Amino acid sequence: MNTNLKPKLKRFASATAFACPICLENLTLVESSLKCSNRHSFDLAKFGYVNLAPQIKQSTNYDKENFQNRQQILEAGFYQAILEAVSDLLASSETSTTVLDIGCGEGYYSRKLQEAYPQATFYAFDLSKESVQLAAKSDASWKVNWFVGDLAHLPIQSKSMEVILDIFSPANYAEFERVLKTEGVIIKVVPTSSHLKEIRQLAQDQLAKQSYSNQEILEHFEDHCQILSSETVSLTKSLTPEERQALLAMTPLLFHVDQEKINWTRLKEITIEAELLVGKIKIQNP
Numbered sequence: 001m002n003t004n005l006k007p008k009l010k011r012f013a014s015a016t017a018f019a020c021p022i023c024l025e026n027l028t029l030v031e032s033s034l035k036c037s038n039r040h041s042f043d044l045a046k047f048g049y050v051n052l053a054p055q056i057k058q059s060t061n062y063d064k065e066n067f068q069n070r071q072q073i074l075e076a077g078f079y080q081a082i083l084e085a086v087s088d089l090l091a092s093s094e095t096s097t098t099v100l101d102i103g104c105g106e107g108y109y110s111r112k113l114q115e116a117y118p119q120a121t122f123y124a125f126d127l128s129k130e131s132v133q134l135a136a137k138s139d140a141s142w143k144v145n146w147f148v149g150d151l152a153h154l155p156i157q158s159k160s161m162e163v164i165l166d167i168f169s170p171a172n173y174a175e176f177e178r179v180l181k182t183e184g185v186i187i188k189v190v191p192t193s194s195h196l197k198e199i200r201q202l203a204q205d206q207l208a209k210q211s212y213s214n215q216e217i218l219e220h221f222e223d224h225c226q227i228l229s230s231e232t233v234s235l236t237k238s239l240t241p242e243e244r245q246a247l248l249a250m251t252p253l254l255f256h257v258d259q260e261k262i263n264w265t266r267l268k269e270i271t272i273e274a275e276l277l278v279g280k281i282k283i284q285n286p
């Protein structure tokens with residue numbers, strides 16, 4: 001046991017669900033690296049995360065500034081309704097539950113949920129190293145196991161997770177089935193057609209699609225999961241000029257929109273609305 005480990009890295013000593021992204025053998029902490037029995041080794045970064053997808057070429061589409069804008073909007077409480085609803089759902093889990101946060105971005109949900117559930121173990125990842133770095137830097141709990149990871153090859157042991165949190169992120173149901181315990185559940189959060197409706201209205205002349213439908217995502221979820229519950233949560237909140245600027249800069253909807261052509265001062269408030277589904281993976285060949 002390494003007693004010289006920096007406080008921010010101590011959490012990895014008890015992170016027993018990591019698997020090697022190359023050979024899927026268990027990863028264990030040796031000095032300041034996670035290592036498998038086949039001598040694959042992954043160094044812990046000083047901010048408190050580990051890169052378990054070093055082969056991935058980092059995208060420049062989401063840059064650091066984008067994640068900082070996201071953090072500003074999230075911390076201002078625009079997504080509070082989603083956070084509270086997810087938190088309520090976790091309340092029915094055991095206190096020591098193990099949660100995997102898919103595409104955690106700058107880490108808002110895992111950070112807040114870890115505070116609310118100090119006995120729970122959170123594993124949170126994103127493909128973007130910059131976002132994971134920001135997540136780890138912002139984590140005052142020093143508890144969440146942040147990592148850079150690939151959704152297609154989760155560096156997580158089979159049957160190790162009680163809950164998968166998939167908030168506005170893509171899904172990989174084959175991997176979800178592998179890493180979930182038999183009784184494990186997926187909490188899937190999907191935007192509704194009213195999500196960001198005020199932005200959509202102002203930008204409608206330039207948008208390829210006039211309205212958004214989550215039908216395809218919901219059908220995909222139902223193909224793979226038995227739905228245990230569903231609810232819609234919504235929050236409309238007024239924007240300061242600074243928040244408006246951050247929101248417009250972070251919104252993927254507007255990546256191909258010429259924002260100069262739109263009078264954004266008319267954007268006074270914004271609606272964040274999502275459908276929360278809880279599901280259990282269907283047994284394919286019973």
Ligand SMILES: [Zn+2]
Pocket residue numbers: 020021022023024025036037038039040
């Ligand atoms: Zn290995």
